[in-house]
Amino acid sequence: MYLVFRCRKCGRYIYARDSNKTRKCVCGYTNSLNRVLVVAKVEDERLAAELVRQKQGSGTDFVRLG
Numbered sequence: 001m002y003l004v005f006r007c008r009k010c011g012r013y014i015y016a017r018d019s020n021k022t023r024k025c026v027c028g029y030t031n032s033l034n035r036v037l038v039v040a041k042v043e044d045e046r047l048a049a050e051l052v053r054q055k056q057g058s059g060t061d062f063v064r065l066g
């Protein structure tokens with residue numbers, strides 16, 4: 001399973017395998033997976049990546065590249 005969640009520091013949506021303990025965000029903050037607010041759990045990594053892309057589109061200060 002893959003967990004989709006927001007970085008506790010910068011608010012970006014990211015995903016990680018649920019077997020992992022931590023996930024480091026691009027902002028440099030290391031999120032402990034047992035302390036994040038999980039917004040979705042999916043079986044497929046491609047689906048997790050797709051959800052992140054969709055959610056990233058609005059409601060954050062995420063800067064699109066190009």
Ligand SMILES: [Zn+2]
Pocket residue numbers: 007008009010011012025026027028029
């Ligand atoms: Zn972050």
